[in-house]
Amino acid sequence: MSMPDQPLLAARRISRWFGENQVLFDIDLALKPGEVHALLGENGAGKSTLVRILAGYLSPSGGEVCLADEVRHYRSSGDAEADGVVMIHQELALAEQLSVEENIFLGRELRRGPFLDRRAMRERCRAALAELETRVDPRARVKDLSTSDQQMVEIAKAITRDVRVLIMDEPTASLTEHEVEVLFALIGRLRQRGVAILYISHKLREIERIADRVTVLRDGRLIDSGPMAGRSKEELARLMVGREINDMYPERTELASDAPVVLEARDMVVPGAVKRASFSLRRGEVLGFGGVVGAGRTALIEALLGLRVRSAGEVLRNGQPVVLRHLRDAVRQRIAYLTEDRKGKGLVLNMGLRPNFTLLNLRAYCRPLIDRRREDQAFQGAIERFDIRLRTQAATAAELSGGNQQKLLLAKVMSIDPEIVIINEPTRGIDVGTKHQIYHFVRELTDAGCSVILVSSEMAELIGLSHRVAVMCAGELTGVLEGEQINEHEIMQYASGIKG
């Protein structure tokens, strides 16, 4: 046994190269038992690379990983897991067609003789799920679960192991507020058990609540490391970005009182998701959509755009009824949509950047064959306008960091020169610097006379940007808040169905 103050898992002067690019420079990091260690940094700072090295998914180009002062050479994540070093992925890594129980014990099935011991696995699985206070059925197929339930399964999978070091990469990105509380309680119990926890998150408020120690990376270098006590959110944000950010949200402009309604949805009903909802959007306005995950916001918006089937409802554009059966119809009405699932629905990951950028508006470059030169010119313009930072333009979309992917996606949807922009969770899993850019971009849009619908689970974002906030709860639009009403307390009241 190591002494309590000795690090359990340590990175010693770790560096990592990808081809000719060095992405990590001599990083030292020590995780102590019973401590929550937060790892901060902008997208592309090297956090994911570092934790993947610690968890055995990647090997370091230089330096070493030590477990209780012993140098370990992990050749696979399996080696690390055998040591009790377990990582919960940001991207869910579950076998969709298998049941919850089969997933949790995948690769380490309990056996009695040559046969699977289903009963024992069921029991341990139930116990783990109960600890997480989730109602997920161990026999349910993972495919049929919501994203947040899948995340809980991923966490259950980790805690059923004999875990000594738990690495969590953005675990709360798709969790509801209640689930976040449950997760934090669990983290507290694991900490008491002496588990060392490495926690990556962009949400500084979370870090402030649970971290004992914090390390900040910037551009692959260690910028700061030490106890959380005595460090403020603002200071950490400044360390991450390397400059002061005090105008996170741009100043709001007043909406002209005679601003016309550009889009209106009446009595929308989406089977199984939206019971009935109506709303309108005015020129130059930012209309926020608040609510918990699963309240029906995405379903409502996608039904409006023709991406989902609705059973009732009417859409009016500039006062005229329009039929939007396919996203192409929406594009023709100059409505752009930025999906919340940039990897699953937004970008073709194995495609190059230029074809990704032009995919939505490809006909603009056809006469009738695709004009590669014009395509490329437009792409160069977009790189500049949206500040997409690239190591090489020959990269595929998968190789970009999350923030740059989001900027590329934004460039793609803006390529149709829209009058209405609907953005869904624009800053999920994105660093402070990029967030700041996106917020100011939204402001530029409305200044130019565009209207924006902002669907977000981040309260601060809704409050900071919206002229009005529509709140949904369990498939119903419970209220539309204006002016002074737009505050955290009010939004929560409507989002939880207490009001409305």
Place this chain on the structure above:
Amino acid sequence: MNSVVPDNKPAARSRVSVDLKTWGPFIALLALAVLGMLINPAFLGLDNLSNMLTRSAFIGIIAIGATFVITAGGLDLSVGSMAAFIAGVMIILMNSLVEQFGPGLTTILLGIGASLLLGLCAGFINGMVTTKGKIEAFIVTLGTMGIYRSLVTYLADGGTLSLDWGVRDIYRPVYYGSLMGIPIPVLVFLLVAVAGYILLNHTRFGRYCFAIGSNEKVAEYSAIHVDRIKTMTYMLQGVCVALATIIYVPRLGSASGATGVLWELEAIAAVIIGGTVLKGGHGRIWGTVVGAIMLTMIGNILNLTDAISNYLNGAVQGIIIIVAVYLQRASWRKSAP
């Protein structure tokens, strides 16, 4: 257990492997040709080469259509029986038209027109059932494969449908003739390949095929009419099958239940050897052309040597397919850090 997976690939090294992937099929074809030459100098004879290319034209033309289907994430198993069915209908139609128009050009042109239309319709059916019915392409085309095969057997009453001798004489040059020294089938193959290349790499339709094959959801969220594009790939495949049939019919002047058996697998093999990814998202027309020629070349080389029995043709083809794909995949793996 998960093994160590690559993160961002190093730019420099992956570029080298891309080149290997692009040129791999060509290098393999060259190697095979050198082997053929060493075995028997007659291999390089103009007659032998033109004969070989002519034979590869059927599978080649069908495989170009298959490249689109597969790139867009689909699969068409029905092409072999579709060819037999189209050949059967074409022969019956032309035989009956002889009574009205005589064994002339009109008869043949009507026969050709009908076969193109039939191919278009057959592809449309495959596409609509797959997209609107939301059934896997494998299952749908397995079904239509059986349907067309049994239809042609039924039309031929279990025997053989033979083309009218008068028509045959006039139609003959479409397979046996040549223009500027190039056999007509090779010319058609070349034209289809060039058109296919432009369509896949320089038009919206082609770009959409890549996007759909890579990720249908992303395509949908990029305002692409996914079902329409996918159906169009099957229709294109149908037209390619019809074109192949049009140059095949004058070769033997007959069709039966045994016509075009296993062509679907040969076409898929040609596509795969050429470097198109079976699960979609990545396709290459020139690769397919090379793949089709390679498959014919293997048989041809075996004909010219006594070292390996001609009966082992299928075995050698099988080995080549597996080795070709292994080499392509291996070059990926090497590029990982």
